[in-house]
Amino acid sequence: MLYYFLHDYFNVIKYISFRAAGAAITALFICFLIGPKIIRTLIVLHYGETIRKNGPESHLKKEGTPTMGGIIILMSIILPTFLWAKLSNPFIQIILISVIWMGLIGFIDDYLKIKKNYTKGLIARYKITGQVLLGIFISYVLFSYSSNNYFFSYNVIIDNINNSIGIGSISIPFIADGFLDLEYLYILLIIIIILATSNAVNLTDGLDGLSTGLTAISCLVFAVICYAGSRYDFSNYLNIIYIPNSGELFIFCLAVIGSCIGFLWFNAHPAKIFMGDTGSLSLGAALGTLAILLKKEILLIIVGGVFVIESLSVIIQVLYFKYTKNKFGKGKKIFKMTPLHHHFELSGWNENHVVVRFWIVGILLALFSLTTFKLQ
Secondary structure (H helix, E strand, C coil): CHHHHHCCCCHHHHCHHHHHHHHHHHHHHHHHHHHHHHHHHHHHCCCECCCCCCCCHHHHHHCCCECCCHHHHHHHHHHHHHHHCCCCCHHHHHHHHHHHHHHHHHHHHHHHHHCCCCCCCCCHHHHHHHHHHHHHHHHHHHHHHHHCCCCCCCEEEECCEEEECCCCEEECCCCCCCEEECHHHHHHHHHHHHHHHHHHHHHHCCCCCHHHHHHHHHHHHHHHHHHHHCCHHHHHHHCCCECCCCCHHHHHHHHHHHHHHHHHHHHCCCCCCCCHHHHHHHHHHHHHHHHHHCCCCCHHHHHCHHHHHHHHHHHHHHHHHHHHHHHHCCCCCCCCCCCHHHHHHHCCCCHHHHHHHHHHHHHHHHHHHHHCCCCC
């Protein structure tokens, strides 16, 4: 919004790097401004977290901690993006719709759990339906724009020559010019990515600051990809897909990072507020949508490796328990508790150690992800 008012008067507003920095600072400011007020309001309304009794004993003291803190995250992402990004950019439109839509689903889920005392919140099939609808929406927009050659342009630069790739193509890390065109099967992949990322971040959000920090780390990788991929010279040098109009997503990424850092001020152990499904589902959708728009669907597995491991721990635990129960009459576990962070808690690690060590793994995976640009 500021871009349209000021670009004729201040030349600096035309630079994406300046607007991205502005978005990050604005997101931080909004978090610090509204965070304490929202925490107080949630306490007054008795919107507190209910802690499961079969979880780690150390978590029982968190009973009643305000939740739905995703409201802070959403406001500190959406407002800076509205202020600093070009709202006419379809990349921005898609990512904002994704975040708002999943934030709304998460809000309904949190509200039903807390206010209506529905233990499981929003019925699973309704939540999944909402995620699938978002995937279909993203698919429709991408394929519609692509067929009209209007906006979305994905190019591979070989010897300074642009070679367009189809909207249904995915890039394969570690392979030079490795692309696989899924055509309309890509729609199914988009739906799977939205389902997987939003639920993975939600599963990981079990310790103070864990999902918040990991999301910021993952988003930093996508910020680099956005900025480099929107520039012909960087794309050519780094051997990444040249996406001319994707630079505005750099602003969104910096808003997410600023929001996560600001929220972490209140969410760090001992947390004064939890993000709830309002925050975790919207952040997960943001990561998934970024991966789709930037053609980094497979790289997302590495970038969000900790989220993947956390989700796999739950799947493996459930499958192994069912298998041993059917075969031996009694279910057995591989992990002491899932998601995986609880396993380490029950193994003697305190909460801060688990969180910081998972962050370190996230940072290492992020650095490795960036090296894949030249390892092909």
